[in-house]
Amino acid sequence: MSASPLTHPAVTPGGSAALRLLGPLGRLARGLAILLAVFAAWEALVVLFGIRPYYLPRPTVILAALVQTPAPYIQGFLRTLSETLIGFASGALFGIGMGLLFFRARALRELVFPLFIVSQTIPVIAFGALVVLWFGNTLFAKAAIAFYLTFFPVTVNTLLGLESVDPRQEALLRSFGASPLQLMTRLQFPTALPQIFVALRLASSLALVGAIVGEWFGDTVGLGVLLLQGMYTENVVSIWATLLVSALLGTGFYAAVAGAERVLVFWGAEQ
């Protein structure tokens, strides 16, 4: 999902309302058509080659499993979504805050940044057992792991974005008597926002990874729980059903962040 927004410039809003409406609807229709085609091809492949359901069940079987016992998948979706949201929001806020701080205090940045980098080389799953000790079996234990995975890219991109501000523009605003706060809200932060959003889109996927991995450490509800349960009971259909729900969650959350970007960055540019 990160393909198109990363490589193509964001669609510039404008034109008539009808045109603006057609864009997303058209994209949605195209996406659905592709999805249907993939499912049809998958179903045909499994039937034609007689693939054992143990390896690849037919999509209709997976969808049937989802329809027959929807409760665990819906609950899992909601639980994992909440963990992802909390981890993402806290990671984003902390990341932006640290980016601002590092931008202002160069010495602090040079002192702390290497530690941040080292922190990212640590396999967070190794902490799973410790996080449960520290936070118990709460949503926050999972959100903490999601937070750990998200804050770093946001910090880096906030810093990069702030540093990309044209010094001449800065000098100009300063010459008009702008205070440091005005400088930040009117120039630096809006300039950095596109760069921040690149990291936020990445962080949206990472937060989901954190939430799912966190759920492997003893919980009853969540997509990670369903994956683990499916693995140990060799219930391949359930694993696939959970993968589909995870894809839905990942794509939806990513799209939400990308949508927020289109609205916010556009609004930022107008200032």
Add this chain to the structure above:
Amino acid sequence: MSAAPEVIAAAPRAGGCALQRGVLGIVLFVLAWEGIARGFHLPSYTLPAVSDILASIYAKRSILFTAAGFTLTEAVVGYVIGALIGVTLAVVITLVPPTRAVLLPAATAINSVPVVAYSPLILLWFGIGMPSKFVMVALAVSFTVFLSTLAGFDRVDRRSVDLLRSFGAGRLAILWRLRLPTALPLMAAGLRVSTVRAIIVAIVTEMLGAYGGLGWVIYQAVLQIDFVQVWGAIFVASAASLAFFGLVGFAERRIIFWK
């Protein structure tokens, strides 16, 4: 994580003072850790002291180095497979444009599920030996490399392509002469980011089932209530990631400089 290398690359540029401060930061952190763990007499299952962890790494060095070798093998083999797949896909799409409409959505669909979520399935399919780790690492690496390479290929100036074409250059020649050199920096960034990811994915998969490796050591250590060993394995994993990252970064500087 994709943004990390840009700043890591930028850090040395800041000069010697930054380096000193960075080292100072790490030293202060380690001292604070040691002080808290010793001062509050924290039990090892809460937070062991750094000195204890280092002593344990030294005492168990043969186990840890064997495990690190195991994990690095999985990560490097999976990484090479993944990188080859990623670059190949990008080349195919560039040489045969109609395939873009199929390959890009397919890759995107596969990538819309977080990689770690595939591990239960991959472990059931490929067993708990090395093959399942190769697959997981390759899965994680290929997409990043694919996207960054494709973005690099797409970045070339339309007019340069037309110019070369007017001289009678074919798609292959344009790819080799024009697109590849232009794409190298982006490709390299993708390759560099993937190093750390490769090792983390290998360890995550090992923790769900393996015959050896750092993830397996961590798993066993948790069960044997040896938390100093857990931390030891974490330290070694972090060092291995940094080394792999540094190696690829070094290779990148050599190649791109030479180009």
Add this chain to the structure above:
Amino acid sequence: MTNRRNVLAALAAGVALLGGAVTAAPAADLTKATLRLKWLPQTQFAGFYVAAAKGYYKDEGIDLTINPGGPNLLAENLVATGADTFGLSGGLDSVFAARDKNLPIVCIGIAHQMTPFVFVARADGPIKTIQDFKGKTVTTWFTGANHVLNAILAKNGIDPALVTIQPQQVSVTPFVDGQVDVITATRYNEYYTIKTRMGEEKLRTFVAEDSGITFPRDTLIVSETTAKEKPELVKAFLRASMKGWKDAFNDPKGAVDTVMAIAPTLDRAHQEFQLAEAKKLMVAGKVPEKGLFWIDMDAVKVTQQLFVDAKVISKPVDLAATFNTSFLEAIPLADRKP
């Protein structure tokens, strides 16, 4: 602007949802406690879920939350640190290992009175006796079952070096496909899967008890602090759990329903089989005379000697400090009997 507000509203709603989930306070006079299981929800733990669902813990004044386990969690550790009040932990092996590492935990009861593992070979294969393990590939879990395997080999005078012992796959497929000669199975999980896929008549099983070894597992533990400061809580927990288990034995269908409500993606037939097997394990040994969760100190001593011989633990532990039968004995025998 509207979009932005919507995003914020959604975020706020998410946070509110979470806050509600965490702070949903129970009735004031109940004591909050948690039970950490050794594995994911399944009917191996049916009695606890039944007791919770029927309000038996509430009747005893406990607001109990049941936390499942997982592959990278250790109940001993969570109980020792106070993260969880009660634990249904691995077994005597993990209890001894924890005490050996100075974790302050106390065993207050044992659920499975006999070895829950069996070693499975093909009935038509070359392995007819334990002696035939020599030169063959045996897979096992290095989380307790390996000790059983080593003890069986030792009892039969087989050098473990002659047997290729490997960590066991998540899946039983390598055994079904014939890549592995002997596989470890719990009576209630893997054995069911293998039996379903191959047919019971195609299998030959080796049981630890045939070699004179008993390996009690699924131990109930609390921290030393809880044992010392809250004996009434421990007794109340045991009373309610026994009631739940007896209900589960008397109404297995209802118990399976209760567990399946927690984990609806489980397979019902498998869970019914599992509960029946769990019952067999739980009412074995001295339980008919002494009641559920009985700690048979003679069996404990024999198992400890096994661990000392195998160097799993460095020295014998203080048995009096590790095992405490007083909580069980405080409950009238009639209530304890299954």
